[in-house]
Amino acid sequence: MITFTVNGSQVECSSENKKLIAYLRDDLRLTSVKEGCGDGACGTCMVLVDGKPTRACIPAVSKLAGKNIVTVEGLSGREKEVYSYCFASAGAVQCGFCIPGMVISAKGLLDSNPEPSPGDVKKAIRGNICRCTGYVKIEEAILMAAKFLRDGAPMPKPEFTGRLGEDFFRVDAGEKTLGTGLYADDMVVDGMVYAKALRSKYPRARILGIDFSEAEKHPECIKVITAANVPGNIKCGHLVKDWDALIAVGGITRYVGDAVAIAVTGTKQALDEVLALIQVDYEELVPLTSPRESLAEGAPKIHDGGNLLSLQTLKRGNADEAIAGSKHVVTKHYSLPVTEHAFMEPECAIAMPEGEDGLLLYTGGQSIYDEQREISGLLGLHPEKVHVRSMLVGGGFGGKEDMSVQHHAALAAWIVKKPVKIKFSRQESIMIHPKRHAMEIDFTTACDENGKITAVKAEIISDTGAYASLGGPVLQRACTHAGGPYNFQHVDIVGRAAYTNNPPAGAFRGFGVTQSAFAMESNLNLLAEMAGISPWEIRYRNAIRPGQVLPNGQIADDSTAAEECLLAVKEAYDRSPYTGISCFFKNAGLGVGVPDTGRCIVSVENGKVHIRTSAACIGQGMATVTIQMACETLEVPPDMVVAEPPDTARTPNSGTTTASRQTVFTGEATVIAAKKLRAELDNQTASGQTLEEALAALEGQEFYGEFKPETDPMGSDKPFPVSHVAYGYAAQVAELDDAGRLVRLTAAYDVGTLVNPKSAESQIEGGIAMGIGYGLTEDYPLEGGYPKAKYGTLGLLRSTDMPETEIIIVKREHDPLPAAYGSKGVGELATIPTAPAIHGAYYKLDSVFRTKLPMENTYYRKKK
Ligand code: FES
Ligand code: FES
Numbered sequence: 001m002i003t004f005t006v007n008g009s010q011v012e013c014s015s016e017n018k019k020l021i022a023y024l025r026d027d028l029r030l031t032s033v034k035e036g037c038g039d040g041a042c043g044t045c046m047v048l049v050d051g052k053p054t055r056a057c058i059p060a061v062s063k064l065a066g067k068n069i070v071t072v073e074g075l076s077g078r079e080k081e082v083y084s085y086c087f088a089s090a091g092a093v094q095c096g097f098c099i100p101g102m103v104i105s106a107k108g109l110l111d112s113n114p115e116p117s118p119g120d121v122k123k124a125i126r127g128n129i130c131r132c133t134g135y136v137k138i139e140e141a142i143l144m145a146a147k148f149l150r151d152g153a154p155m156p157k158p159e160f161t162g163r164l165g166e167d168f169f170r171v172d173a174g175e176k177t178l179g180t181g182l183y184a185d186d187m188v189v190d191g192m193v194y195a196k197a198l199r200s201k202y203p204r205a206r207i208l209g210i211d212f213s214e215a216e217k218h219p220e221c222i223k224v225i226t227a228a229n230v231p232g233n234i235k236c237g238h239l240v241k242d243w244d245a246l247i248a249v250g251g252i253t254r255y256v257g258d259a260v261a262i263a264v265t266g267t268k269q270a271l272d273e274v275l276a277l278i279q280v281d282y283e284e285l286v287p288l289t290s291p292r293e294s295l296a297e298g299a300p301k302i303h304d305g306g307n308l309l310s311l312q313t314l315k316r317g318n319a320d321e322a323i324a325g326s327k328h329v330v331t332k333h334y335s336l337p338v339t340e341h342a343f344m345e346p347e348c349a350i351a352m353p354e355g356e357d358g359l360l361l362y363t364g365g366q367s368i369y370d371e372q373r374e375i376s377g378l379l380g381l382h383p384e385k386v387h388v389r390s391m392l393v394g395g396g397f398g399g400k401e402d403m404s405v406q407h408h409a410a411l412a413a414w415i416v417k418k419p420v421k422i423k424f425s426r427q428e429s430i431m432i433h434p435k436r437h438a439m440e441i442d443f444t445t446a447c448d449e450n451g452k453i454t455a456v457k458a459e460i461i462s463d464t465g466a467y468a469s470l471g472g473p474v475l476q477r478a479c480t481h482a483g484g485p486y487n488f489q490h491v492d493i494v495g496r497a498a499y500t501n502n503p504p505a506g507a508f509r510g511f512g513v514t515q516s517a518f519a520m521e522s523n524l525n526l527l528a529e530m531a532g533i534s535p536w537e538i539r540y541r542n543a544i545r546p547g548q549v550l551p552n553g554q555i556a557d558d559s560t561a562a563e564e565c566l567l568a569v570k571e572a573y574d575r576s577p578y579t580g581i582s583c584f585f586k587n588a589g590l591g592v593g594v595p596d597t598g599r600c601i602v603s604v605e606n607g608k609v610h611i612r613t614s615a616a617c618i619g620q621g622m623a624t625v626t627i628q629m630a631c632e633t634l635e636v637p638p639d640m641v642v643a644e645p646p647d648t649a650r651t652p653n654s655g656t657t658t659a660s661r662q663t664v665f666t667g668e669a670t671v672i673a674a675k676k677l678r679a680e681l682d683n684q685t686a687s688g689q690t691l692e693e694a695l696a697a698l699e700g701q702e703f704y705g706e707f708k709p710e711t712d713p714m715g716s717d718k719p720f721p722v723s724h725v726a727y728g729y730a731a732q733v734a735e736l737d738d739a740g741r742l743v744r745l746t747a748a749y750d751v752g753t754l755v756n757p758k759s760a761e762s763q764i765e766g767g768i769a770m771g772i773g774y775g776l777t778e779d780y781p782l783e784g785g786y787p788k789a790k791y792g793t794l795g796l797l798r799s800t801d802m803p804e805t806e807i808i809i810v811k812r813e814h815d816p817l818p819a820a821y822g823s824k825g826v827g828e829l830a831t832i833p834t835a836p837a838i839h840g841a842y843y844k845l846d847s848v849f850r851t852k853l854p855m856e857n858t859y860y861r862k863k864k
Helices: 020-027 077-090 099-112 118-124 136-151 173-178 270-276 291-295 319-324 368-379 406-416 426-432 471-480 513-531 535-542 562-568 570-574 622-634 662-686 691-697 757-777 834-846
Strands: 002-006 009-013 046-049 052-055 068-070 193-199 205-211 221-225 259-265 279-284 308-316 328-336 348-354 358-363 386-390 420-423 438-447 453-465 490-499 579-588 598-605 608-612 641-643 702-707 726-736 742-750 804-809
Touching (some): 077 136, 099 118, 099 136, 099 173, 118 136, 205 259, 221 270, 221 406, 259 406, 291 453, 319 438, 328 513, 348 406, 368 406, 453 471, 453 513, 513 535, 513 834, 535 579, 562 570, 562 742, 570 579, 579 834, 598 662, 622 641, 662 702, 742 834, 757 834
Parallel strands (some): 193 420, 358 386
Antiparallel strands (some): 308 490, 726 742
16 A cells, blocks of 8 residues: 555555556546646646656556656646736637646746746646647746746736727636646446457558457446448548448458457556457558559449549649740759648547437537547437537647547447446557648749739648548648739649548548648749749739739638738848748638538526537637637627537537638628627617616527528639638748757738637747647657657647747738628648748748758758
8 A cells, every 4th residue: 555645635556566657547536637648748746745746657656656746737826826826817718728727837937936037937848748838838828927926916807898909808817827627537337348449550551350259258248339330321421432441351451540349448557468368360451651542543442432532623724835935943842741730639528328219428629519520320220319518629730620539439338338448558649649640742833023923733642641531622622722922823733632642641630731731831942942942032023912813712801910910020030141931821611622521509698698609719719719709790709608518419519620611601600690699689678678687588598690601612614713811921921040949939920800819829829839740850750550659759849949929910901701700710820831831931040941841950850
């Protein structure tokens, strides 16, 4: 029996080999201690052991006899107040999964150094990865907390109007900072059992047989589930139903993440023991590990329909002729890598029977209605029988759009008739969910003697891996945005997405544009050189202005501020010799004629205004966005407004959190619904009632808002098709020192009407951190279809790697766009320009024109 102290109370643990994290989470139910990797690499499990920040996933309980452990739950009331206030005030909380660990590292620092320098703070949180914020606001929060704790000043009581443009505190900041907000893995349900899938041993192999007779003899085994047990359609997939929930005997696996069987056990610990007893007889087959191989004549078919998932073309004008007649022409081949989302919260879901013939799922995905549809198909149920509720989501970035754990948890719960939890280990997460597409791009760009772009021609081949996921639309966005935010009319882009036996690729912040932007922007620097002008100048001369026509044929609307973004970073560009620049754009919404709807119900309940929408908050602050939209419309204080979490029984389908769409689509749906309530409130108050009385009179009433703008499909014969309802624009300047160290990133953003300045800045900073990783450090090596990365080797940016940042929000004076008060969304655009800006800076520093990411032979990464 090991005795030690946790948060001031003496505790005893009899399982000496148990990891501290398991004891704290499972036995003591301390939910601030998060399990991000289980491997000492992420810092989400940070606790103090005798005052020293320590990763709780490392030590076994046997090493802790007599020690004093402190988690966020054990902070003093004053400390809790200070940290919650400072993290909210600084805008330091997004998905929140890293934040309690950050608080512990901060406390470890401030207890011994009450007046730290910014550098001290950076160092103190070096062991804590944050994938959302870029660390800037977290460091500000810790410095602010240090001051409050030093001075003993009373905590301010901020008063908010909740109106647009105000730094209204995120409504979830407090619970995320203190670790009381619940993510799926924080939930424990009476009678809950556990499940885990056995994955294919080979990327491509025929399953000849599955023998689980020994597995079912294990005392903790409740059931082994195979494809034969699936009651409905075994094929999943939001857009293309090609993803087998389980590979059946006789079937061929398509990647090493394919599930072959699912073990359901009474304890978590028994899962691997039971899986080890399942015998699978494979006939190993040669995998196809590149699109060139899979598209080659005679290649074996990965899916019945062949290996070409999608062919996309964007053709306007006559690019060949324009290129032939141009003064300067650049052609380059670019290789862009697979990247891993590395959201901090590994996938987790809990499913359980509900009522006589229904199912309830607690999830942390990007769309509860997609999950409802997939699961009802798998189980052969009417969708209304599948009730889906979202817990907090610890980051997604596109990587939680597809089924990962949800469908398996639902299947297991349906079969064993018990609550079932499935949680991915970090290694499973790295192996299984769809990644950013690797792309090979041949890119030709031409200009005249003045540096005016005349044409772009490109061929893009993307590796969509084993399953379609969102590979078609991702490729489409890579093509539609390849010409950049510039004004020229001859464009010829052909894209192909091919299935391979690599892990699937799907949505990832930037959605294909990250890749084609890198090619376009890098080529532009060479054209500038040939034309004898600077990289800033060539962008300025070509930047799209309102009323001009984008290469995809859409007329730029009045809000378009690409020019203003470039002007805003000009000084930063001219400041030092080693600066690189990039200017880009990104759509809001699915666009190109795809039905896309934002929905919201505003209801009056217990005297408060409830906003009900299924739009998932994956860190971007959806609840805060809808509250600010409602406050702006209703002119009521934010404490009278409640944003409900997504729940298929309460909140209407507002589509997936993808394509930077939610601020515009669900934002506008909220505005529409709130305007209807406003009209009723105005009627009541006009007759002399107070707001409270008016709300009481409307108790129980619901007001529905739906926003469903039309866009034109790809290949539309309209002369100027409207591909997307809105575009945001940005310019970034990267600055290197003589040693090649990235010292400053200046970013100017046109995001339309600002909803919450701090949130927007924090998203941009986080996007920049991700873009730096994409350009310089992140890698997801694959060998023969086998992923080789671990969380600690992904190359994720740490606090000490982050350069100084300056965020400039620019806006053109114009009549606001018609939706969501003119907001445009910023999620994806935050990442897109960073890698090409850094590329340009390195080109100036060492004259080496790099064509692969992550860039090699830099301060950050030596040549392999
Ligand atoms: S869970 Fe302990 S360091 Fe990641
Ligand atoms: S807020 Fe840090 S990982 Fe999401």
